[in-house]
Amino acid sequence: MTHRFDPTSLREYDIRGIVGQTLGTEDARAIGRSFATLLRRAGGHRVAVGRDGRLSSPELEAALVEGLTSCGCDVVRIGMGPTPMLYYAEATLEVDGGIQITGSHNPGNYNGFKMVFQHRPFFGEDIQGLGRLSAEGDWDAVEAGDAGTVTDYDIEDAYVGRLLAGYAGGSFRIGWDAGNGAAGPVIEKLVAQLPGEHFTIFTDVDGNFPNHHPDPTEEKNLADLKALVAEKGLDFGLAFDGDGDRIGAIDGQGRVIWGDQILSVLAEPLLKAEPGATVIADVKASQALYDRIAELGGKPVMWKTGHSLIKTKMKETHAPLAGEMSGHIFFAQPFYDYYGYDDAQFAAVQLIRAVHTIGKSMNQIKDDMPAMINTPEMRFQVDESRKFAVIDEVLERLEAEGADVDRTDGARVNTADGWWLLRASNTQDVLVARAEAKSQEGLDRLMAMIDAQLAASGLQRGPQAAH
Structure with missing residues (x-):
């Protein structure tokens, strides 16, 4: 048995395609077989699996799990949730890898797979290697009696608890737009435990994305959040993409706080506490950000765009904070006591904390940014x-x-x-x-x-x- 993927689906950072055209259940089964084979050959055997709220995600999950178990890997299913919840499961449970079924910020007819292999990003040559393994059918199949087991584990409350651990961010009036993406239920639990007043929209998960496309980096997708913030007179607003690994923000006047500007706000309390710390941003970020990091006494590093590339660079430079224009913000030891991955829900909590620590309104913080x-x-x-x-x-x-x-x-x-x-x-x-x-x-x-x-x-x- 062999399997060939549509070549357009094997991307640099993940596997992604249009369901029924360039991606389907046979691809999911082959990914499971190949990932399990690679993991077992590297000495691992347990994989956490999560999924987003897309209509196609349950069937892709079933095929993926079938592929993983048929090649001898045990599976811990954590159910539906944002991609960072899967990263959290992979970092904290006794597992050797993780796979999230998600189409990320793409339209509803897309889906895909983001992978973690023994606590490191699985990307680039790893993904091409998985494709070659499938094409050769070089799978370590096992006898039916030796197939892997499947268990379900509800990690959502533990994840929300981790997001709030040691919270000291003050009390604000905030609007939250989950865009009908997979982060909705987590955001509802999160705001219930945060001080202040919180107003949420589109937190019901709906793979049709009936209200707007879930990509907060495009200003047109923030129209509903702007209306909410204006109507309620809120301090600021936060928005999330389809799988909760990208954050968007607006101030109380509805002005967009872009990804590099979010990073500059986050950098201020970090560099006050950790002078000289490295902060990484991608090549699309404003020069104003790099200048601001240096002005605050930090070490700015410009790096390649791509969440897997940034995570790898963070480990290499021991940077506690990194970010991209696309709204991926990454947090690591020691300052954040976090795991080195991009998490929009954690970014939201840290942004609230940063605004409180800086001691100015979000409007004032935005006013103070250089006009470029x-x-x-x-x-x-x-x-x-x-x-x-x-x-x-x-x-x-x-x-x-x-x-x-x-x-x-x-x-x-x-x-x-x-x-x-x-x-x-x-x-x-x-x-x-x-x-x-x-x-x-x-x-x-x-x-x-x-x-x-x-x-x-x-x-x-x-x-x-x-x-």
């Missing part, structure tokens, strides 16, 4: 075979011109006006661009530079590609 003019993340389609080659061509031309270029992840170019970025997505056939300046004229000059580089490689900024 920047583009949103621009994504446009390019042929898969060309995307990395184009970046190489751009880098070669820039260096020949003597430009000030950071090559951490694509080309990030500093000029007197500000900076611009062009990088290839690791997960899709798109190029990603972003620019930031101190004035609109400066931003226009930066965008002209991006367009000139694309034109030199025979491309132009096309229509925005979907996430």
Whole structure:
């Protein structure tokens, strides 16, 4: 027996596809067999499995568990919940790995699998290796009597308790939008135990996402939260993606606190308590963030975009805090006494704590941020075979011109006006661009530079590609 995945489903950080087209139950069964085989060969045999609230998640879970047990792994099912709850289970239960069935922030017809292998991210070459193992059918099958066992474990209350452990964040009036995603029940339990007044919307889990798309990094998806905050006169609002690993925020005036700005707020109490601590952000983050971390006495590190890459860099640098423009915020030892993964629910609690510690309103904190003019993340389609080659061509031309270029992840170019970025997505056939300046004229000059580089490689900024 062998199994071939649709090549588009084997992504850099996870396995993901459109259910019934590029992903189905046979894929889930093969993932289970391959993951179990790899884990047993590495000396492990117990896997925690969780799922989000998508309509296709229960059937994918059943097939995944069947694959895992058929190759001799015991399964601990933790049921439906946010991806960070699965990460928490993998970090604290006696298991050797974890798999979350989730389509993340994608539309409802998508689903996928995020994996942890012996307490480390499972990504990149790991995922390609899993694909090759399946294609070869190199599975360690066992006799029916030796198949793995399946147990159910309700970890939700323990997870909520961990989110609130040692809470000292003051009392605020806050709006919460769970977007009908998998974090809804956790958020309801969380706000019931937080001081202050809390108003929740869309906490019922519905895989059809009837109210809005669950991606808080797109401002249009924050319209309902803005209305709630305005109507109730709240201090600020918090929003979550479909699987609860991305956070979004707005202040009391409905202004968006972007991912890098959330990180700058979180960095303040951290660096007061731990001067010189390393804080990591991805290449899409504002220069204002890196300047702020340095100003607060921290060590800013710019790193590649991607939650698995950031987690790995955190371990390497012993950074207690990291974040991405996409709203993934990561927390680790020693300051947070946490596990080094991205958790939007924990980020919410820490953000409340940070606002309390800083001693200003969220509106005032937002007012104090430097006024930068920047583009949103621009994504446009390019042929898969060309995307990395184009970046190489751009880098070669820039260096020949003597430009000030950071090559951490694509080309990030500093000029007197500000900076611009062009990088290839690791997960899709798109190029990603972003620019930031101190004035609109400066931003226009930066965008002209991006367009000139694309034109030199025979491309132009096309229509925005979907996430």
